[in-house]
Amino acid sequence: MEWCREYFGTTNLTTDVNDLLATLVAYDLQAGSYVSTARANRDRNRLWCKQLAGLLGNVLAEGDSILEVGVGEATTLAGVLTETGGKVGCAHGFDVSWSRVAEGRKWLEENECAANLFVGDLMNIPMEDYSVDVVYSSHSLEPNRGKEVEAVKECLRVARKAVVLVEPIYELASAEAQARMKHHGYVEGLRAAADKLGAAVLDYRLLDYSPNPLNPSGVVCLRKAGSAKHLGNPYRANIWRCPVTGTKLNPGADFFYAPQVGIVYPVLRQTPMLRAEHAIVASKLCSPIPT
Secondary structure: OHHHHHHHOOEOOOOEOOOHHHHHHHHHHOOOHHHHHHHHOHHHHHHHHHHHHHHHHOOOOOOOEEEEEOOOOOHHHHHHHHHOOOOOOEEEEEEOOHHHHHHHHHHHHHOOOOOEEEEOEOOEOOEOOOOEEEEEEEOOOOOOOOOHHHHHHHHHHHEEEEEEEEEEOHHHOOHHHHHHHHHHOOOOOHHHHHHHHOOEEEEEEEOOOOOOOOOOEEEEEEEOOOOHHHOOOOOOOOOEEOOOOOOEOEEOOOEEEEOOOOEEEEEEOOEEEOOHHHOEEOHHHHOOOOO
8 A cells, every 4th residue: 555655646744645546456465364364363353243243233223234334355244243143134245346355255155144245435335325224344444544524424324323433543542553543544533524424423432352552443333313214214125326326226137237327337256346437338238127
């Protein structure tokens, strides 16, 4: 990520900012390493997932749907599903990297867990407003310094009830940790972003267990304002929207399509590619509606 910042000129004298390409390259090249670490350190992974499942348990009801933003290789999502003991009705997860999602699919299968995984962009989630009950993160907002408000706003848009951000908390970290976080372009001011967006902060603190003391994990738990009218809505099977136009996106046999605008998104080895950059103009494929 540091190399990308220097090469593309996003480094300046005051702070380091990671763009989407830097994040994509860095994490895609790491694909497989998170599964290897989880497999080699099962007790540590279980402790992390149990802690996160406990945080989600404060806002989850029986049968609720969840979305993990920046799901990576699903090493957290699989553990959360296991630790919640069947409480989750439907699980989704996305990552900017296809390679990591592919590893995540294998990890979910190995752990006998089910979830809908796809490639997506944190700043432009291809899901409709109020489409899942609880949105959460596990150090996935981390590399987005300077984009805190945009990231939190997008998570709140998709959530019906609550957003649980498990991220490094710059303001509660030591001076040494803060210097390291600045160097890597990690987020700060997540609570300030939530306050600016009008979300109620239910929990804000450092967590008991954090894998790296120099990157201290904390929680920012948010209740979505003005969402009560949506809580009685039944779960919708089709929750997708086109990341380019914002119109409804329908799943097809091997692609997703927006029939109103003639745009399709490919599915690569079972993984929907739902970033705006993946859009293909193919009006004849969209009409008539494919079966």
